[in-house]
Structure formats: C-alpha cells, structure tokens
Amino acid sequence: xxxxxxxxxxxxxxxxGSLISCSAWAETQLNLxxxxxxxxxxxxxxxxxALYICTAIGVVVFGAMFWSMxxxxxxxxxxxxxxxxxxxxxxxxxxxxxxILIAMAVPATSTLIDMENNANSDVTIQVTGSQWKWxxxxxxxxxxxxxxxxxxxxxxxxxxxxxxxxxxSKNENYLLEVDKPLVIPVNKKVRFxxxxxxxxxxxxxxxxxxxxxxxxxxxxxxWTKVDEPGVYRGQCAELCGKDHGFMPIVVEVKSEQDxxxxxxxxxxxxxxxxxxxxxxxxxxxxKEELMQLGESTYMAHCAACHQPTGxxxxxxxxxxxxSAVAIQGSIAEHIGLVQNGKGMMPxxxxxxxxxxxxxxxxxxxxxxxxxxxDLVQSADVKATGGE
Amino acid sequence: MTTxxxxxxVADTHSDDHHDHKMTGIKRWLYTTNHKDIGTLYLWFSFIxxxxxGAMAMVIRAELFQPGLxxxxxxxxxxxxxxxxxxxVFGAIMPAFTGFANWMIPMxxxxxxxxxxxMNNWSFWILPFAFAILLSSFFMESGAPNFGWTFxxxxxxTYSNGSTAFFVFAVHIMGISxxxxxxxxxxxxxxxxxxxxxxxxMPLFVWTFFITAYLLIAVMPVLAGVVTMLLxxxxxGTSFFDxxxxxxxxMFQHIFWFFGHPEVYIxxxxxxxxxxxxxxxxxxxxLFGYSSMVYATSSIALLSFIVWAHHMFTTGMPLFGELFFxxxxxxxxxxxxxxxxxxxxxMWRGSMTFETPMLFSIxxxxxxxxxxxxxxxxxxxxxxxxxxxxxxxxxxxHYVLVTGSLFSIYAGAYYWxxxxxxxxxxxxxxxxxxxxSLISVNLLFFPMHFLGLAGMPRRIxxxxxxxxxxxxxxxxxxxxxxxxxxxxxxxxxxxxxxxxKAPAKPWDGAEGLEWTVASPAPYHTFSTPxxxx
Numbered sequence: 001x002x003x004x005x006x007x008x009x010x011x012x013x014x015x016x017g018s019l020i021s022c023s024a025w026a027e028t029q030l031n032l033x034x035x036x037x038x039x040x041x042x043x044x045x046x047x048x049x050a051l052y053i054c055t056a057i058g059v060v061v062f063g064a065m066f067w068s069m070x071x072x073x074x075x076x077x078x079x080x081x082x083x084x085x086x087x088x089x090x091x092x093x094x095x096x097x098x099x100i101l102i103a104m105a106v107p108a109t110s111t112l113i114d115m116e117n118n119a120n121s122d123v124t125i126q127v128t129g130s131q132w133k134w135x136x137x138x139x140x141x142x143x144x145x146x147x148x149x150x151x152x153x154x155x156x157x158x159x160x161x162x163x164x165x166x167x168x169s170k171n172e173n174y175l176l177e178v179d180k181p182l183v184i185p186v187n188k189k190v191r192f193x194x195x196x197x198x199x200x201x202x203x204x205x206x207x208x209x210x211x212x213x214x215x216x217x218x219x220x221x222x223w224t225k226v227d228e229p230g231v232y233r234g235q236c237a238e239l240c241g242k243d244h245g246f247m248p249i250v251v252e253v254k255s256e257q258d259x260x261x262x263x264x265x266x267x268x269x270x271x272x273x274x275x276x277x278x279x280x281x282x283x284x285x286x287k288e289e290l291m292q293l294g295e296s297t298y299m300a301h302c303a304a305c306h307q308p309t310g311x312x313x314x315x316x317x318x319x320x321x322x323s324a325v326a327i328q329g330s331i332a333e334h335i336g337l338v339q340n341g342k343g344m345m346p347x348x349x350x351x352x353x354x355x356x357x358x359x360x361x362x363x364x365x366x367x368x369x370x371x372x373x374d375l376v377q378s379a380d381v382k383a384t385g386g387e
Numbered sequence: 388m389t390t391x392x393x394x395x396x397v398a399d400t401h402s403d404d405h406h407d408h409k410m411t412g413i414k415r416w417l418y419t420t421n422h423k424d425i426g427t428l429y430l431w432f433s434f435i436x437x438x439x440x441g442a443m444a445m446v447i448r449a450e451l452f453q454p455g456l457x458x459x460x461x462x463x464x465x466x467x468x469x470x471x472x473x474x475x476v477f478g479a480i481m482p483a484f485t486g487f488a489n490w491m492i493p494m495x496x497x498x499x500x501x502x503x504x505x506m507n508n509w510s511f512w513i514l515p516f517a518f519a520i521l522l523s524s525f526f527m528e529s530g531a532p533n534f535g536w537t538f539x540x541x542x543x544x545t546y547s548n549g550s551t552a553f554f555v556f557a558v559h560i561m562g563i564s565x566x567x568x569x570x571x572x573x574x575x576x577x578x579x580x581x582x583x584x585x586x587x588x589m590p591l592f593v594w595t596f597f598i599t600a601y602l603l604i605a606v607m608p609v610l611a612g613v614v615t616m617l618l619x620x621x622x623x624g625t626s627f628f629d630x631x632x633x634x635x636x637x638m639f640q641h642i643f644w645f646f647g648h649p650e651v652y653i654x655x656x657x658x659x660x661x662x663x664x665x666x667x668x669x670x671x672x673x674l675f676g677y678s679s680m681v682y683a684t685s686s687i688a689l690l691s692f693i694v695w696a697h698h699m700f701t702t703g704m705p706l707f708g709e710l711f712f713x714x715x716x717x718x719x720x721x722x723x724x725x726x727x728x729x730x731x732x733x734m735w736r737g738s739m740t741f742e743t744p745m746l747f748s749i750x751x752x753x754x755x756x757x758x759x760x761x762x763x764x765x766x767x768x769x770x771x772x773x774x775x776x777x778x779x780x781x782x783x784x785h786y787v788l789v790t791g792s793l794f795s796i797y798a799g800a801y802y803w804x805x806x807x808x809x810x811x812x813x814x815x816x817x818x819x820x821x822x823x824s825l826i827s828v829n830l831l832f833f834p835m836h837f838l839g840l841a842g843m844p845r846r847i848x849x850x851x852x853x854x855x856x857x858x859x860x861x862x863x864x865x866x867x868x869x870x871x872x873x874x875x876x877x878x879x880x881x882x883x884x885x886x887x888k889a890p891a892k893p894w895d896g897a898e899g900l901e902w903t904v905a906s907p908a909p910y911h912t913f914s915t916p917x918x919x920x
Binding site: 031039043047061064074075079083084086093094098108111113116131158170173175199204206215234235243313315344 | 457460461462533549636674701714721733740741749753756768842
C-alpha cells in the first residue's frame, strides 16, 4: 500500500471517528420506550414479540438465501436441479405463517381492547390542537390554558452562536419544552377528549403509548394511567402546516397531593387574572408600557406567521407593516380581527387578556414604521365586545 | 402514420427491421405510436423525475443534517416533502413501470405492438404537462403544495396556499395518463397474445402487469374523485370535508386511502414480475411455483381493497373497525410470504451467477422483505399507535419503494438493456452502481427505524437533540445514494453509445419470446405472431 493511499485511509478513519466521538451515543435511544403505564408496557412487549418473530423468520429465509448463494453457484460447478413446483410445500408455507400471525393477533387484540376502554375515568381533560399550540381544559375545575413551545426562536433559527456543532447553542430540551405543561395526577385514570380548532393535529406522548388525532369538529377519546411522577414529552404527530415541528407536548405527572395543591394554585391564578382584567379596565397604560407588553405578546403569539419584522410570509400570511388594517382601518376593526380571527387567522380573544390585546394592537399600529400614534387601552378592547 | 399501419399489415416475416418508416428528429418522438419508442420515452421521463425528486430529497436531508433551521424555512420544507413524494410516486416509479410494460409486454406475448397505439402516444405525452403544471407552482407567489403527498383536508382545503388548483389539475392529468396506460395493457394482453399462449402460460411479468392494470382502472377514478372534492371544497364553497358544513375530514382519508392502498401495490406488483423473471434466468432454473405466484399476486391485489384504514388507526375508528383492518392487513403477509419463499426456492439448488440484474434482484428480495417485516409490525394496531407518523413509517415505505420498486426497476433495466440498445452494458461500472447504492441506501434508511422508535415524527424540519446523531448518518447516506444514481446514467449512456455487441440472447438462462428477436430489438417485431406450444 503506497503512502498516499495510507493517508487517504487515515482521512476516512478520522472522518468516521469524528462522527462517532462528537456524538453522545450513550443517550441515543435505539428502541421503543417501555413507557410508564401498564398499556405502554403491553405495547412494548407486543413490539418486541413482533420484532423477535420477524428476526427469526429473517434468519431462516435469508439464511437459506445466503446458503444457496454460497453453495449453489455456477462458479462452484453447481448444476441446476429441475424441481419447480410442489403443492405440499406451498400449503406448508401458507399454513405456517397463518399460525404465526394468529400468535401475534391474540395479544394485539387484547391490548387493543384495553386501550379502547375509556370508561370510569377519574379526571377528564379536553385537549384542543390549533396551529401551532395545544389548549388544555380541565372539566369541572374551571381551569384552562394554552401550552406553547418555549424554546426561544433565536435557538432554532440559529441566531445565537455557531452554525456548526450538535446544539452547543441549544438547551437540553430543545423543541420539547413548553411554557405551561399539562399536569395530571399519578395512578388516576385520566381521560382525554381530543379535538382541533383548525386542521388535523395528533396528540402523542410516547411514554403513555397514547397517540390520537385531533380532528376539527369531532372529538376523539384516549386515556392513560401513569405509574410514576415525572415529566414526559411528546410532539404533534400529524402534519398541520408550517410549524408542525414546533408544537411539543409536555406532561407533568404529580403525586395526588401535589396535584391538588397545583389545582388550588391554578384556581387562585384564575381569580387573580379576573381581578387584573377588571383593574386593567380602569387603568391607563403609557405608550412605553403598551409597546413593551405588545412586543412580548406579539413575539409569543403573532410572530410565527406575521414574522418578527412584521413582513409576514405573503401571500399566506400577510404583512402588517404598512398594512391596511394596521394603518388605515379603524382601531375597533383591528381589535375585532385579533379577537375573532378571520379565515386562517385564529381568534385570540380567548387566549389573551384585554391588556395584552390592547398592547398588541398598539404595538402593531406603531412598530416597524407604522407610526399611527394610536394608543389602545383595555377599556377600548372591552368596548368592542371583548369578554 | 397511415403508411406505418399499411406497412404493418403487410406482414414481412423475414426482414422485420427493413421496413422502418420512422420519422426523424423530434417528430419521431412526438408522433410515435411505436411501443418501443413510447417505452423509451416513459423510461427517460421517469429517470429525469427520479433525479428531480431526488434533488428535493437531498435538500430535505441537508436541512435535517443537524438541529436548527439552516437552509430552508419550514413552509418551503413542507413544499419539498410534498412534491418529493408526488414526483417519486407518480413521476418516477409508475411511469418507469409503464415504460417496462410498453417495451416488454408486446415482445413477451408475441404481439406486434400495443393494442391502442395512438392512445399510447397520448397517455405518455400528457405526462410532461402534468409535471410541468405541478413543478411550475414552485415559481408562483404562494409556492408549491405544502400539505404532504397525502394532502389531508382541511390542511389542503381551507388552510392551503394558492396553488391547490394546479396540484389538482396535475393529479387529474396523471390519473388520465395512468388509466389510459392501464386500459392499453389490459386490452393488449387480452387480445394480442400469440396463438397457444394461454393465460397460465403467460410470463409472470405479464401477469403482474395485467393485475396491476386492473388495480389502476379501479382506483385512479377514486383519486380523481377525491381531488375534485378537494377542489370544490377549496374554491366553490362545498363542505365535503368540513364539519362546519356537515362534512367530515376523516372521510377524506377514507377516500384517499381507498385509492392509496391499492396504489402501493400498483407500485410493487410489477416489481414482483420483474424479479420473478430475473431470478430464474440467473439461477438457471425454472421459477418455483408459477401458478402459486399467480394466485398470490391476485390475492394481494384483492386484499388491497379491504385494508385501507390501517393508515388511519389513530383517527378515532371504533374498536371493531380497528380489529377488522388489523386482521385483514396481517393476512397480506401470507401471499407476500409465499412469493418470497418461492423466490428462495427458485434460487435453491440452482446454478447461480451474479451479474448486476441478479444482484439487484437478490437485494430486492432481502430488503423488500425487511420492508415487509416493518409492515407487519405496523399492522398491529396497538403498536401502530407508537409507530404511526414517525420515521419508522418513513423507513418502512422507503424500504418497499426504493429498495423494493426502484431496485427492481434497476434490475430490469440492466437485464433488458442489451435487448434495448444492442450493446452489453459495462458490468464493472454497473457493479459500482450496485454496491454504492446498496451500502448508501441502507445507511440512508435503516437508521430511520431507530429514529422512529425513539420518537421522531415525520415531516418536521427540525428535531430534538437526541435525534441528531442518526440524522447525520442518514443525511450522509442520502447524499451518497443520490450521487450513486449518476453512475447508472453513465452506464446507460455508455451502453447506448457503444460497447460489446449483444447477442439475441445475452443471458444463457433467460427464457421468453423477447430473446428470440435480434438485439437491438427491430423497430417492428412479431408482425406475424409466433407459435407458442
């Protein structure tokens, strides 16, 4: 082997070595998760059963092929035999697979019957998907909130730090973290009623083996009963438009005690928010305050479509900079659009407080050189029919 | 044109190749009614589409090389995955098989041409327009369709961008082309077989195309129907798939997959036919269980109509529905298994050599079977809840469509290149193509199983950090596989330009009427039907 050849090989090894070493293989998951529920473990066992059966069939079939390729080759002087049919053999290799399939179908059927038994739940939560966030509503508790991706936009748009490297500028739960996780109690049967406000989404948490489509106008059911407290992460599993990859699911499973503490906290927060809403009606915010709150609200809820620059992604997502609604139109019309939505634009009336709507409308009418000088207060929002 | 027909009817049995009254230049190709010319057009068209769709896949893999959004924005990413899928299904795989059907079926059954030659011309020449319409949407303000090749409503109706109408009309034209091609295949096989060639004496290749053509005629109108409903929902205010108007978005999926599931067999049954031709030739031994192969193919085709909802287990079907579709789907493993066992039995105690067509066929049997295994796992409803819409599914259908359908197309191309061009292709270059493809395609698709099991959803432009390692490998495999296909282009061009003169029958174990005519096949063959006993 000559020198340049050696150098080339060394290069290849270095390249392969760098690929392996730069990655944390220890964390790389190869197999399906066992999960944390009785059902998810059944599903895992079924997966392993199917995998073992397929592997065994593979070993036999591919073994016969490789044997034949090794020994029945012309270069070894093999003469072709002339058999070419046998009804007995055909019946045999029709019958054996049927038996194997029945062996798989029996456990699959019993697991499926378990999974579809939604009766006798302790807690019921309505899960609503919309572009591109999840909404959770606890039945009979008066608690409801949106759960939105909390990974900062700069991280996935690579605006902070290097282009290279495996996420040295990205935090641990990159794209799998939300502002407010769903909270459920441990060891209780929790039933999910899943639906959608716009397109089809799918609510999936691998650790629970729950994946159910969220269909607009219809309600699907699923349930889980988790054994261990902890934080479990999942993602939307049905293509739902531009930011399909950016609507994760985080579920925090708490002990019964912690769960009831959490419920009380949430109820207190709801009361507080109602008070704040009331207070904001009589308060008057300065332009600076409005612009500040408006900017943060805009970045969290509007920028995905209309872009941080206000330029949008026309023609699907129109620009707000210099737009008719933001400059020429009346303030009331503008507020109405944010509250009630129109076409693809979702309604935000339910999601944002009066002050936030007031601030975001102010921001949109004054940012990016729109400079209308209009100030909008909570009372104005209330006056146009806000809740 | 008339002179052609008159000439054809004046049977000249001794010198078939002396009465080519073909036009020259571009007119020859535009006006041709010759099955060999049209077959060539189909094959070249499908290869161009393969490279186009492949280029899109390379951009997708480059974006997914590492976490973060690097090259394309999420909306354009969705446009790429959508059009990649549409092009590969309707532009690369299906026209390639129609190309094989055109070239080989008349020569295999001893017919002078396809039964409906003018329709044949039309069914090809509308295809480039269909894809020009589809691809032109990339250059429009709204961009190309971005709702996935399965175009689920209401993402493709109320929430679609402005180019949906172009997508719908492109699919209509592709459908018309497929239906006409399929009618032609059925009519040719039923009417133009050489005397003595009964149905059970037809080569298995012909059988698989015969059955596939029936599937096409049955389901392409369903596709046309569903895209039309999509069109009226989007532009004319109907509510087929909108709950607010009394419709149902899940009904879209039922109709789509009633087309879509037979469609996947449309893309794999002809592959079975090609491989069932090649393995006996290089094992120098008759195909094991010919009649059971015919019955197995028919059973798969029939079962394909009652399994569609296995694509929809998570849509909220009732338990009974889930059980029914699970059992029916599992049942497909039986005839498919019979086919694999028959191929192995054909190789068993043969006298094998390993020219490139055989290498691709053997790789087909093994890798298609791996795709079949993951298919069986996906059939189990409870586990499908975990696999559904993850990279496990992406791995599964790429194993059956790339290492399945595409590999069989390569196998067939190498097998019949000497007949088509009159020259032997370069075996060493072809082996480079095979080994580079084999290694890179497994690097590309095998780790996708792991990604899916670990929880990576499909159709996402960016992913969590635990998926980073495998995605890097997958992307490297993708680039290597894409580039390897250029070797095939080199082999074909070299083979057309020259090379060792091919005898009438270059493969000593080959059987069939196509090998009784000279290489390259004369422009008109079997003007007088041969006698088959």
